[in-house]
Amino acid sequence: MYARALHPEQHPSPGPDLPVARAAIDPVGGRPAEPERDLAGLVDEARRWASEREQGFRSALAGPHRASARRCVLGNCAPLALSAGAWLQWLSSAGNAESELTLTLLRIYSSDLGVGYPLADRGSEYRAVLRAHRFKDEAPGPRLAASDQVESFSFRLPAVLLTMSRLPDRFRPELVGADLCLRAVGVLPPLAALEPEDVPVPVDTFDLGRARAPDEPVPLELALSAARALTDRGAGDRVRHGFRWAAEELALWCDALEQETRLATHPDYPVWRLIWARSRQASVYHGQLPLEGRPLSEWFAGVDAGPSGFLRALARSTLVRPGEPDRSPLVCGLIGEKGPMFRVFTEQEIALLRDWITHLPQEGSALDAGEDAHERHRRLRVAQGSWHRSDLEIDARPADGPAAGDFGRPKARSAYRALLSRAEPPGLRQFAHRYARRWLARSRFRRDKAERGLPARWDPDNGLRGWLATEHDRHGAVWAAGDPPLPSREELVESTLQLAPLILIDGGWLQGYTDYRLASSPAGHFLFQTYWDELGNGIWRQNHPKIYRDLLREMGVELPPTDSEEFAAWPGFDDRSFALPVFWLCIAKFPQTFAPEILGLNLAMELSGVGGSYRDAQVALRHHGFSTRFVDLHNTIDNVSTGHSAWAVDAIDTFLAEQPDPAGRRTTDAVWQRIRDGYRSLSPPEGLAARVYGALTAEIGRR
Incomplete structure (x- = not known):
């Protein structure tokens, strides 16, 4: 269960995983009634408990054969510490990107990841400790799950948390409550009990409630704010339930681990x-x-x-x-x-x-x-x-039966709302894969004859920075030489409106890169940082969908919430306005399967307005008396030197440089062609021939 929940494209199955998660958080027979406590009181209680348990572990670690006991602690903290914060990975989605609650949670999560830097997540810091103590199974995944140095009971809490993280629509309040508990505890008591010489970094490095940089907000305060926001919405009981559940699980784990740690001082x-x-x-x-x-x-x-x-x-x-x-x-x-x-x-x-x-x-x-x-x-x-139990011992109720019917093959407009969330009704994943595959196949149609596109081959010595500078200059020259006519006010409003299904999910093509391991990877951290920017760095007034909605209001257009039925059914939208956004949402569900194509799409998207398009839009908006904030913002952050366009080529260069190439350049060349497909997928060829080609080659490739 733990290993399955780590996979970035894994959606918990209704068979083994969902009932286990449900049973863990809500066991058969229910939980005994407890006196009502405010959230601040629960936080104080958790902090006192952590301090008391730390003393117990100090006693356990004080005996002879301390090295064995220390190794026991370090190994058994690994399943949770290597994924510290990962339970927040899917709480943001294209459908809730304007929510202040979502942005608060994203601020916590971005701190856990060390946004802007590769391998700067909390888990990587713990991996460094394991390496210093020469643990071979220091990476989260199958090897750690099979390690004979980690007890089965140490996988229970992280396995359930990570499984719940893949079901955010079902477990959001409980996840927020559990997160608050873990932030309140701070440093896991067994780790807090280690001596400074046992850990090559200050032990408060592993304090989940502490800011990781002087200019960052305090995660515990943000977690408390998020929990209160959900409580104000009527979900307080579920938030407190999640908090108490996490506290109980931590207590059970500490009981078992303290006993094992004391045994580890036995000479045999x-x-x-x-x-x-x-x-x-x-x-x-x-x-x-x-x-x-x-x-x-x-x-x-x-x-x-x-x-x-x-x-x-x-x-x-x-x-x-x-x-x-x-x-x-x-x-x-x-x-x-x-x-x-x-x-x-x-x-x-x-x-x-x-x-x-x-x-x-x-x-x-x-x-x-x-x-x-x-x-x-x-x-x-x-x-x-x-030492070697094969699975969790949880009294699991029968899973819900599979929902009747099938997602089928709806038109893009009908599929839009279902794709906005992380939930996956029956058939949705198959639909998304088929839609993305056909769109990408159409993007390959006569690709090498297209007027614009990426170079035929990637230059491993120089990367893409030089190409990017040349492309930027070309965009600028075209804009300087032209004098596009100003659209009328009605034309400007209409074009702005038809872009709403796309722009209101700004960054939607990257939401698969909120996955914990991808978001901090050498290539993926560029993509998460871009996604983080598109959503306003957790600050609501800087949120791009919110800014675009403000522009529409200036134009006299008040749209329903993006994730509502009314939005997709709004009569002012053309059906074709949903085609590209649905492609974004479909491909985002497969951040590993379509990694090269997403990298190419990301570059095309970030470069699309730099040099000319944004300036045209700026002139038109200013002429008709509308705010230019949205295009001004993108013209700045998408720049080719230090902005999103630069990050996009750096992500591609990093990804290609990491490719194993046992057959000369053939592997890298094949991946590069897929990146080129992704680049063209922002604006694939239209027409019957291209669509037939896409449909046929997608099906042939599937076989």
């Missing part, structure tokens, strides 16, 4: 985890090696019985000389350069085995005959039950 803990994790494979390849008269395969088959018998037999055997690892055949022979188990263990694991032998016969270890030894080994046996 690290070596027993290693043997337990490797027993299945070892029984196949080394099962006939004898240990106290029994083949190892028998010992490995009985690991569920706990460590006592196996470790004592190993410690008493000729393979081990207590206190002398350099003279122990286990290290120097069996797993040495000429031994039958050479390279079975990593250098880090060999160091762990050596340390175990060095401290034999330490109190509590396999060779200790004290009264407490048996009980401590019993606790290890109990603990190992949580």
Whole structure:
């Protein structure tokens, strides 16, 4: 569930994922009634709880074998810390981009990402800590999910949060409440308990409630503001429920992790985890090696019985000389350069085995005959039950049955509203993929004969900056040489109106790049930063859709909310005004599948007005007495030196430079042609021949 929820194109299935998320947040039988608390009181309570739990972890980390306990904490904080803030990733959409609540949440999320910089997200900061401690499975994904260094209970909260994040229309209030709880807690108590030498950065780096830069707003204050805004809309019970649910989950996780951390100070803990994790494979390849008269395969088959018998037999055997690892055949022979188990263990694991032998016969270890030894080994046996559970233990109710009917193949106007949100009714994804595929296929029609477009080949030595400067000069020269006639007032109002379905979802082609991993990637961070700008950097008065709506009001046009039924049905719109915006919304659902095409489309979009079109619009608007703020803003932020156009070519150059190219330039060339298709898709060829070509080649390519 955790690994599935990380995928940027993954929509939780109605089968395994949705019922698990629903059951976690709202278990069978409901939750006991609690006294009403205001949000500020809940925040104070969470902060006090975090401080108390920190002291418990300090005690757990203070015992012997502290390195093992520290590693236990760092590994088990990883599933949540590597995705810190990711639960907000889909709360913004084309349909709510003018909402002040959405913009507040986007301000929090952009801070979590370190907007404007690659790999500056909170998760990447935690990855640096894991690397410093030589964790191999430091990236969120399948390897971390399968890691034998992370307990199953540590995936429960992040798995449910990330799954809920893919269903924002269903879980928005609960997500906002859970986010407020996590911001109030600040630094996870196990991390807060680590010593400064354990972490290569100040521990408050991981404080979710703290601003990451001096000029940033405080995330905890923004989260509280968002929660209050939803409460004012009547969703207070759900917000508080989300807060309490997250608090309960954190408490359960801390209980389990503190117990595991205390066990990690047991002298046999690290070596027993290693043997337990490797027993299945070892029984196949080394099962006939004898240990106290029994083949190892028998010992490995009985690991569920706990460590006592196996470790004592190993410690008493000729393979081990207590206190002398350099003279122990286990290290120097069996797993040495000429031994039958050479390279079975990593250098880090060999160091762990050596340390175990060095401290034999330490109190509590396999060779200790004290009264407490048996009980401590019993606790290890109990603990190992949580080391490799295949799934979450949540009482899941049956999933909702699939909705009747199919999305079908509606006209663009009819599909527009459904595509504005992150929800996916049955058939919508198939419709979106088919629509985008056909549009892109039409964009390829006679592409190489088009008058304008990207170069036939990408220059890996110089990139696209030179081409961009030349293209800008060409735009400017065309504008300077021409003298376009001014449109009449009626023509200007009509053209401005017909662009509304497009401009009111400004940045909509990039909403797939709000995904946590894509938004901070080397190429993707340029696209998220562009999206962030289009929505006004979280400031409502700077929000581009809001500014465009203000312009329409000046013209005497009062449109319904963009995500309403009335908007798409508004009689003043032509059907053709929805074709391009629907393409934007369709392709945005596939930020990985159509990554090259989105990069090309983004460049075309950001360059479309620079040099001439915006200035023409500026002249016309000023002539008829309308505000020029919208075009002035874009003429500035889309500039080719430091603005969106520059970011667009930098994103393409970065993306292409990262492509694996085992066959010379063929891979890069193929990706480049797809970028060219995306560039042309802003204005694909019209006419029957182009449309037939698009329909036919899209279907052929699908096969």
